[in-house]
Amino acid sequence: MKQWSREIEINTPIEHVWSYFDGSLEQMQKIMPQVAENKPVRITEEVVGSIYRQKYKEGKRIEEYDVHTLEYANNQKDKKMKIGFTLANIFEITALYELHRINDQKTKLKYTVTNKALKWFAKLFMLFATEKIVVKFLEDVKKVAESEA
Structure with a gap:
C-alpha cells in the first residue's frame, strides 16, 4: 500500500472550498471533471456510512463504483471527509480531505490518499x-476556488 499526503493554502473562505467536497455534483465536477455521476445509494443521518454510486469517465471508458463515507466532520473551523472505494477490482483507494480555517479568507486543505493494489500485476x-496526481489535484482545487471567490 502507498500513501501520499500534501497540503496547500487557498485564499478563499473554508465554506467555499468545502462546497466542492460536500455539495452538488456540479460543484464536485469543477475540481473533478471526470466524475460523470454521483448518486446516493444509502444516506445516513450522521453521514458516515453513506454510500454513493459514482461514475468516472477515463477517456471513452466509464468506471462505476460505490464510494463509502468513512469519516465526516463539519465544524466551523475544521472540516473533514474520508471516502473509500474499490476501482475495477484492482485498487482499494481512500481519500481524506481535511480543511482548516486559517482566517476568514484563507483555508488550509490537506489531502491524503492511500492506494492498495489488490492484484499482483497492480503491485508492479x-x-x-x-x-x-496529489500535487496536481491540490493545485487544481486552489485554482478553481480562488477563481470563483
Missing part, C-alpha cells in the same frame, strides 16, 4: 506511482 504498477 504501484512501484512507479508518484505523488504527482
